[in-house]
Structure formats: C-alpha cells, structure tokens
Amino acid sequence: MNGLWLVVAASCIYVLAFRFYGRWIARRVVDLNDRYVTPAVRLNDGVNFHPTNRYVLFGHHFAAIAGAGPLLGPVLAAQFGFLPGFLWLVIGAVLAGAVQDFVILVASMRRNGRSLPEIARDELGPITGTATAVAVLFIVVVALAGLGFAVVNALYRNAWGTFTIAMTIPIGFIMGFYLQKFRPGAVGEVSLLGVVLLIAAVISGHAVAHSALAPWLEFERGTLVWLLAGYGFLASILPCWMLLVPRGYLSTFMKLGVVFLLGFGVVLMAPTIEMPRVTIFAAGGGPIIPGTLFPFLFITIACGAVSGFHSLVSSGTTPKMIEQESQATVGYGAMLLESFVGVMALIAASVLIPGDYFVINTMLSPEQLASMGFPVSRIQELSQLVEVDVAGRPGGAVSLAVGMASIFSALPGMAGLMAYWYQFALVFEALFILTTMDTGTRVARYLLQEMGGRVYAPLRQINWWPGVLASSGLVVGAWGYLIGTGSISTIWPMFGAANQLLGTLALCIGTTVLIKMRKAQFLWITAVPMLFVGAITLIGSYQMFGLFMGKAAKLQDGGQAFALYLDAVLVAAVAFLALIVLIDSLRQWYGYVVLKKPFTSSEVLVLAGGGSAGRMQTAICREDDGKGYKLPHGGGCC
Secondary structure: OOOHHHHHHHHHHHHHHHHHHHHHHHHHHHHOOOOOOHHHHHHHOOOOOOOOHHHHHHHHHHHHHHHOOHHHHHHHHHHHHHHHHHHHHHHHHHHHHHHHHHHHHHHHHHOOOOOHHHHHHHHHOOHHHHHHHHHHHHHHHHHHHHHHHHHHHOOOOHHHHHHHHHHHHHHHHHHHHHHHHHHHOOOHHHHHHHHHHHHHHHHHHHHHOOOHHHHHHHOOOOHHHOOOOOOOHHHOOOHHHHHHHHHHHHHHHHHHHHHHHHHHHHHHHHHHHHOOOHHHHHHHOOOOOOOHHHOOOOOOOOOOEEEEEEEHHHHHOOOHOOOOOHHHHHOOOOHHHHHHHHHHHHHHHHOHHHHHHHHHHOOOHHHHHHHHOOOOOOHHHHHHHHHHOOOOOOOOOHHHHHHHHHHHOOOOOOOOHHHHHHHHHHHHHHHHHHHHHHHHHHHHHHHHHHOOOOOOOOHHOOOOHHHHHHHHHHHHHHHHHHHHHOOOOHHHHHHHHHHHHHHHHHHHHHHHHHHHOOOHHHOOHHHHHHHHHHHHHHHHHHHHHHHHHHHHHHHHOOOHHHHHHHHHHHHHHHHHHHHHHHHHHHHHHHHHHOOOOOOOOOOOOEEEEEOHHHHOOEOOOOOOOOEEEEOOOOOOOO
16 A cells, blocks of 8 residues: 555544544633743743743744654654554544643643643642652653653764754854844744754755865764753753744744655655555564564554653753644644654655565664565665665654655655755754753653752742752763663663653542542543553563563673663553552542542632733632632632
C-alpha cells in the first residue's frame, strides 16, 4: 500500500475528534469560561506569568510537547511493522493523550499555574503528592536523556547540522528582544524575520561544512553532550520571553511547515510503504527494541499517542501564559497535531527498504541483517546522496531524516537536493527535541525548587537566583550523565516506560480533579485510558527490569553492568511510586464517589468584576460549604 491512505485516514479522524469530542469536553466537562481571570493576567510578573498572544501560545505549547517522541518513537516502533504503530498513534491520541493534556492544563490554570506534583499534593494528600513529585523528577530527567541522545547521534561529526542548530540560539534572542522591547505585538514581523534567518542558516550551513571552519564544528559525542547541557542550563534560567518562547515559536513554524510539506509530498507522490504491516519482531528479539509488540509498542511510541511529559508542560509554562480560558483548548488540539507528526514520521521511516532501515538504526552488519531476512539494498547510495555516512547511527533521527529527504527530493524540481533536504530534516528534528529539552529542564527546575522548598524555604521562590542556578545545574548534570553512559536500547525503553507511567499518574490526578469539579459522571474520559496505559506500562516495566538485570549479569565490563543495574533499579522505583499513587487514589475515589465523603478543592476561580481589561476588578468568593474558592458561572459574587 502507499502512504496516502494513512495520511487521509489520520487527518479525517483528527478533525472530527477536535470538532466534536474536544469541544464537548471543553463545554460539558471542564466548563471553560472567559469571564474567569487567568493566572497569567492576575499574577503577571513578566518572567514566568505572562499573558501571551494565542498564536504564540499555541506555538510555544506545541513546540514544548512535540519533542523527539512523536518523531523517534514511531520510527523505532516501525521495527514491529507500520500498522500497529499507526493504530496506536491515532486512537491513543484522540482518547487518551489529548484528554490528559487538556484536563491537566485546565486543572493547573485554575490553581494559579501549579505543577502536577503540587496539584497531587493539594488534592490527594502528602503521600500521593510526594510520590508523584519524586516520580516526576526522575521521569523528566530520563525523558530529557532520551531526547538528547538522539540529538547527539544526529550531530556528531556533522558540521552542517551543528552550525545550523547553533544559529537558532542567537536567532531566538533576536526574535525575543524584537517582540518584547523593540516592536511589542508585531507577531507577523518577528515571524517573517525568524523564518528568513532560519532558512539562511540552513543554506549557509553547506558552505560552512565545506570551509576551513568545518573541523571546529565536527564534535565528538562527549563534547556534544555537555554543549547540549550548557544550552539547557542557559534556557532554563533566562526569562521565558528572551529565549524559551521565541525559539519555541520559531521552531513551530519549521515544524508545521515541514510536516505539512511532508504531507503534501506523501499526497502528491503516494510513496510505497516498504515496511511490512507486521514484522517477525512482533514476537520479540528485535535488534532495536528487544521486547515483544505488546507491551513494548506502547512504550516505544512514548509521545505520539499519550505522554506523561506533556502533563508537565500543561502544568508548567503554558498555564502561566493563557490570557483567556477558551485558549486552553490548545491542550487538546496541539496533541492531535503532534500525533499527526508521529504518523508522518512513521511513513517516512516505512518508505525505506527494511534492510536499509535496520542498518541505519543498529550496529549490525549487512550480513547479519541479511541472515534475519532483511537484506541491505541502497545504504551506500543513500550515504552518497546525503553526503554523510548514515550506517550505524541508531536513535531514529538519522533514518527519519533519510526517509524525509527521499520523499522531498522526489518532488518536482527537487532532484539533486537530497543532501540539503537531509540536513534540513535533521535541523527540523533537532529543533523539535531542543525545544522540549529547554522547556523540560525549566519544568524540572521548578519541580526541584518546589521539593527543596519544603526543607529550605527560599528555594520555593522560583526567581531566587542561588536556587535557580543550583537546581538547573543538578538537572542538566543528571540527564547529561545518562546520555553519556547509556545507549538507545536502554535509554529509550526506559524513557518510554517512565513517560507512560507519568501519563498514568496524570490521568489519575485528572480523574481526581473531575471528581472535585463535581463531574463524577464524566470520570470515564480519564479513568478508562488511565487503566489501559497503566496496565501495559507496568507489564512493560516488569519485563524491562528482567531484561536489564539479565544483560547486566552477562557483562564483563563493570561500568556497563553498573549502568544497566542502575537502569533496572530506576525502572523498578518509578513503577513502585506509580503503584503507590494509584492505590492511594483509588482509596480516596471510593470515599468521595461511593461513600460520599466531604472533600476540599484547591481550585481558585476569579471573576472579572467589570470595566476595561486594563482596569480589571476581581473578587474571590468562598463557598459556604468550605469546598474551596469558587464563583458561579452566572456572574456576580455569591
């Protein structure tokens, strides 16, 4: 079959889901109301809380959630065949991932932009709150390591790609100062400026790669790890408007442009899907992902269908930037768009000859792959066309870039430009990944400061510089260490399992939020996906623990064995924390829903008292029954 059918089917489902299911949740379940004053308006400090143009807001949120997961997960999962991954991407996003992102975003927005662990602590108590906080911090670090690993493998000894990616940092600064200081509100101008500068960086990268400067940009993996850590540290401590938001907005243009161009290429060329519907590795023993299709498919596609990492963005930077409640639908829509990115990535990987796909994503020789039934066909030709040796570059980024370049170069008038398209695709992927890494590092910094603040109060002040520098340094040091000591076969499954466990916890907390909004009749929208994702991920974690322990026992190298033992312990620890949260939550739900026990809510709704937006009067009313602060949807103060 050809990829056109997959694009058409996915697009139709997403449009219908947003139009009907997403809008129904917004109106009937979470009751979005623009008369409530959002934290971005009430708590505006110009650094973390900042009302943001809705288009820039969407760009930031999409860029922050759409990291490497929807690109690399589906590519790696193509090992099992294209059909299982496609079905999980579409169905999982509509019924689980988009619902999680939307509900958590609304919950945080109505709690002054508080983080997921803080919401858990307020709504479910100290046991669940502490377990969630520890699990979240661990999961973020592992997630950032998984994302960074792909960037390192794509950019090492690649002067063209390294130069272009490095240039996006000063471009982001220029856009940030232009929009904030020189031309406030000139979104169109700054968008055009950013796109022109980005295209210039990609084109000039070819000249740089063939100049005397090239050796200075052909870094080894170890150097790239710490350069990446330095960028993450910088982005996590500077004001959002200066680098984080404009760079995310810039990357969104490129992301959307490339995704839709790729979709256009698939529609126009209708490329043949070379990968089988289901491969022999569905039963296990694959060279990329060692486990069986169930449950490892659902762990490998860690972001395109449902992602716990998204709940950190939905309770991190985005709820502090929403100007009106109706804009919170970005939580549902952005997830559907990310899922579409995953579908396009799956198609791009699946148009490669299976043998070529495997020789890029593994360290196996062509002879070994041929003995498995996957002969290598065009790898030398592909390497010559993109001007880079692409064999033996695991992680998914390189095979995706080759697949995308193959589709783009087949478009009318694009023959002979495959090397440019290859580097352009790598920049596209790296922008996805780095935007998630800088946002993720900032979110992890918030979490670490919140947790440390219970021991040393000044740490809770997210603008206290000693705490900002120390917490950011610890976070980037931790994920930098994991990148330096891990491999794609250990980091990515561990990232996937941890990420999906966090998704389970987010859906669990979202279920509690719905109960306390007196929406118990709608609990199924979060509880059903929570049970499914939780079950498959706990099974996968159990199997992964056994795989890591078994591999470590057979190794003679003490350092590699220690890394695998550490990975096994971390997977077991986060699974144990997830079980604590689930058990404690089930106990409390039974009390609230069945036994009708009273409960309190930390939800704060502030209603505009009238007047212009610049002189907005606000009032907060306490309900007589002591269930927290809330105002009726009808208007005035009770």
